[in-house]
Amino acid sequence: MAKGAELFLRTMIARAYPRVIGASRERSWLFFETVMPLLSTAAYVFFYRAIDAPEDYVGLVVVGGAMTAYWLNVLWSMSSQLYWDKDAGNLALYIAAPGSMMAILLGMAAGGLIMTTTRAAIIILGGWLLFGVEFSLAHWALLIVAFAITMAALYGMGMLFASLFLLYGREAWHMSNLLQEPIYLFSGFYFPVSQLPLWITAAASLIPLTLGLDAIRQLLFPGNPTFGFIGVEIEIAALLVLAVLFIGSSRFALAYMERLAMREGRLTERRR
Amino acid sequence: MSEAARSFRVATWLGWQIESNWADPFLFLIYSIVKPVTSVMILVVMYWVIARTDTSSAYFAYMYLGNTAYIYVGSILVGVSWAIIDDREHYQTLKYIYISPIRIYFYLLGRGMARFLTGSLSVVITMAFGLLALKLSIRLAEVNWLYFAASMVIGLASMAVMGLLLGAATLQMARHYWSVGESVAGALYLLCGAIFPLDSLPAWLRPVGMALPLTYWLESLRRSLLGSDASKGISPSLAHFSDSQLLLILLGSTLIMAFVSIYFFRWSEHRAREKGLIDMTTHY
Numbered sequence: 356m357a358k359g360a361e362l363f364l365r366t367m368i369a370r371a372y373p374r375v376i377g378a379s380r381e382r383s384w385l386f387f388e389t390v391m392p393l394l395s396t397a398a399y400v401f402f403y404r405a406i407d408a409p410e411d412y413v414g415l416v417v418v419g420g421a422m423t424a425y426w427l428n429v430l431w432s433m434s435s436q437l438y439w440d441k442d443a444g445n446l447a448l449y450i451a452a453p454g455s456m457m458a459i460l461l462g463m464a465a466g467g468l469i470m471t472t473t474r475a476a477i478i479i480l481g482g483w484l485l486f487g488v489e490f491s492l493a494h495w496a497l498l499i500v501a502f503a504i505t506m507a508a509l510y511g512m513g514m515l516f517a518s519l520f521l522l523y524g525r526e527a528w529h530m531s532n533l534l535q536e537p538i539y540l541f542s543g544f545y546f547p548v549s550q551l552p553l554w555i556t557a558a559a560s561l562i563p564l565t566l567g568l569d570a571i572r573q574l575l576f577p578g579n580p581t582f583g584f585i586g587v588e589i590e591i592a593a594l595l596v597l598a599v600l601f602i603g604s605s606r607f608a609l610a611y612m613e614r615l616a617m618r619e620g621r622l623t624e625r626r627r
Numbered sequence: 628m629s630e631a632a633r634s635f636r637v638a639t640w641l642g643w644q645i646e647s648n649w650a651d652p653f654l655f656l657i658y659s660i661v662k663p664v665t666s667v668m669i670l671v672v673m674y675w676v677i678a679r680t681d682t683s684s685a686y687f688a689y690m691y692l693g694n695t696a697y698i699y700v701g702s703i704l705v706g707v708s709w710a711i712i713d714d715r716e717h718y719q720t721l722k723y724i725y726i727s728p729i730r731i732y733f734y735l736l737g738r739g740m741a742r743f744l745t746g747s748l749s750v751v752i753t754m755a756f757g758l759l760a761l762k763l764s765i766r767l768a769e770v771n772w773l774y775f776a777a778s779m780v781i782g783l784a785s786m787a788v789m790g791l792l793l794g795a796a797t798l799q800m801a802r803h804y805w806s807v808g809e810s811v812a813g814a815l816y817l818l819c820g821a822i823f824p825l826d827s828l829p830a831w832l833r834p835v836g837m838a839l840p841l842t843y844w845l846e847s848l849r850r851s852l853l854g855s856d857a858s859k860g861i862s863p864s865l866a867h868f869s870d871s872q873l874l875l876i877l878l879g880s881t882l883i884m885a886f887v888s889i890y891f892f893r894w895s896e897h898r899a900r901e902k903g904l905i906d907m908t909t910h911y
Binding site: 390395406408442443546 | 662670675677686690810817821822827828909
């Protein structure tokens with residue numbers, strides 16, 4: 356029987372598998388998950404153009420629009436997924452199986468990455484082709500590092516949320532719904548976060564996308580000094596701290612919440 | 628007819644319960660305030676970052692009203708399409724609805740109605756925020772309430788039938804299309820001049836916007852609240868329509884949409900029965 360790292364990896368692949376297969380079975384998602392979000396991002400582009408914003412803001416919106424894919428994936432396909440699985444009767448099976456919950460959550464994330472990254476890539480590509488956005492790749496290595504660490508911190512936070520949502524009933528769905536727009540606002544998805552009051556930006560920096568988006572924009576559009584909140588190196592360091600903090604605490608939180616849910620008999624509860 | 632009315636009434640009540648009874652009333656109120664206000668604040672900040680003018684300008688009112696009214700579009704489109712996924716895969720009750728004396732078309736309209744009610748709460752809060760905090764330039768004494776009511780009734784009917792179109796499409800899809808309603812609402816946000824005039828769109832895209840009932844609904848709504856000349860300097864492509872012409876076009880396009888939605892829904896339902904999609908669960 357598989358143990359340790361092998362078991363972890365196999366559990367991860369097992370959970371990722373249905374998502375990958377699901378995506379390949381019904382390919383019309385390519386339209387609803389890529390073309391449609393591109394159009395909604397375009398609405399913000401035309402809004403900026405209608406009020407005569409500098410063209411750099413078009414690029415800013417395109418990058419923000421692309422990153423919404425990851426936020427939505429974390430919220431709906433990770434955090435509240437355990438609530439959905441609980442209602443479908445899968446959660447008890449996850450707990451009964453020998454694999455760890457961390458591996459299951461990572462599998463969900465990895466499986467959803469195909470759709471998520473396709474959506475993000477189409478928005479970036481659409482921004483480039485339709486709106487003539489010029490991205491600077493002068494700092495490509497740092498860009499990859501910033502993106503990777505942002506994702507690590509973001510998905511770590513997703514795992515932490517999932518552990519909290521383990522106890523929730525229908526509130527989980529509404530909590531995810533509630534978190535959607537406020538994070539778009541406070542993390543500056545469609546405007547430079549540096550334009551918000553300092554105390555709001557500082558508080559919002561606990562959400563990895565705030566610093567991650569800011570760092571990515573600074574690297575992609577180095578000509579616009581108004582985009583930057585703080586230096587890219589500081590943002591990457593802070594994101595690294597957040598990644599360690601979220602992933603580490605999610606491990607403990609998952610184990611604790613799992614025990615609590617067992618004790619209170621909530622793993623199979625279906626409150627409707 | 629009585630069965631259709633009962634299906635609609637019961638679905639509205641059920642939808643309201645699903646939307647609101649997960650939390651105590653206070654928490655539900657907080658939820659109802661935070662979501663719409665932060666949503667509209669995204670645009671307000673975007674506007675402020677660039678324009679830096681005061682919020683009493685005509686363009687700000689144009690944008691703010693369009694965005695606020697659009698809450699209904701999101702609520703109703705998402706509400707109807709999500710009801711299919713929710714009932715089929717989450718609660719797994721769609722098959723029971725089909726074997727009950729319920730008219731599914733009116734049942735889904737009822738679920739959309741429930742979203743309209745929760746959406747109304749958001750619209751009222753957002754408007755109050757605009758009037759009180761952002762000093763939006765609307766004089767309530769000068770509002771054309773009759774025109775407003777006519778625009779709202781026809782506009783909501785058009786959203787309901789669009790929701791049914793989307794619901795029919797959702798019937799054919801797996802659960803990973805949970806965001807289909809939001810995606811379509813997001814796309815329409817671009818095309819119907821919700822936050823910027825259609826004239827800002829490329830010329831080849833403008834006819835698409837002009838074919839949508841939502842375009843005429845938003846324009847008539849703006850005129851009822853801001854006056855007939857509200858969009859004159861902002862949206863020339865709609866300015867040449869008179870107030871009554873706008874309503875007539877809205878009514879005509881809504882009737883066409885209703886006709887299409889009924890036939891498309893019947894076709895989709897038949898196909899779903901044939902392919903066994905009524906009780907499909909997809910745990911992706």
